[in-house]
Amino acid sequence: MYKIYLDDVRTPIDSNWVVVRDYDEFINKVDELGLENIELISLDHDLGDTAMREYYTNVTDNFYIDYGNIKEKTGLDAAKFLVTKFYLKYPQRLSMGGLQKRNEKFIFPKIVVHSANPIGAHNIMGYINNFYKNERQPQNCVRVQILHNTIDDYE
Numbered sequence: 001m002y003k004i005y006l007d008d009v010r011t012p013i014d015s016n017w018v019v020v021r022d023y024d025e026f027i028n029k030v031d032e033l034g035l036e037n038i039e040l041i042s043l044d045h046d047l048g049d050t051a052m053r054e055y056y057t058n059v060t061d062n063f064y065i066d067y068g069n070i071k072e073k074t075g076l077d078a079a080k081f082l083v084t085k086f087y088l089k090y091p092q093r094l095s096m097g098g099l100q101k102r103n104e105k106f107i108f109p110k111i112v113v114h115s116a117n118p119i120g121a122h123n124i125m126g127y128i129n130n131f132y133k134n135e136r137q138p139q140n141c142v143r144v145q146i147l148h149n150t151i152d153d154y155e
Contacts, residue, residue: 001039004029006078007114008047010148022047023073027081035085038109042146043079045113045120048072055117065119075115079124082111083131093135101136108135112144 005017006026012019018033020026030038046052050071058064067074086108087094093101111128115121121143128141 002033002037003040003042004033004038004109005042005114005146006047006075007042007044007148010044010114012042013147013149017042023077023081026078030082030085035082035089035109036107040110040112041082042112042114042144043075043124045075045115045117045124047074051117051120055120059117059119063119065117065123074120075113076120076123076127079111079127082108083127086131098136106135106137108137111141113141114144114146114148 003017004026005012005019006021006023007019008021018029020029046055048071050069051074054065054069058066058069090107093104096104111124113121113124115124125141125143129139132139132141
């Protein structure tokens with residue numbers, strides 16, 4: 001089973017993570033490995049310059065994200081991709097009742113968020129926990145701290 005770490009600048013100290021740096025690399029890696037072979041995914045929200053600019057412009061002062069100002073895909077887009085991929089693989093779950101969902105095997109990685117952006121992290125956790133709730137699963141997507149290095153540490 002694999003663990004995927006999506007972040008444009010940080011690298012976890014634990015070398016057991018598969019590190020991907022942007023949305024496209026994330027999509028390709030999930031497609032390559034398959035959801036059923038991934039046990040854990042840790043998401044960063046801000047994955048590029050315009051997302052970081054939005055963080056420093058709006059989030060730190062106004063506690064608001066204007067996604068119209070962000071040109072690259074974010075960790076929230078990665079979360080939406082995962083849910084869409086799940087329902088494309090298991091479309092029958094869209095018409096199941098709650099009891100049936102509880103009795104059927106749920107094959108989906110655990111998702112956590114390590115983003116420093118509190119509003120972006122909240123948006124990802126809310127999206128994933130709503131998905132879990134609809135799937136009658138524990139709403140356990142939380143913000144975590146994963147020990148890491150940054151790209152600057154290597155320069």
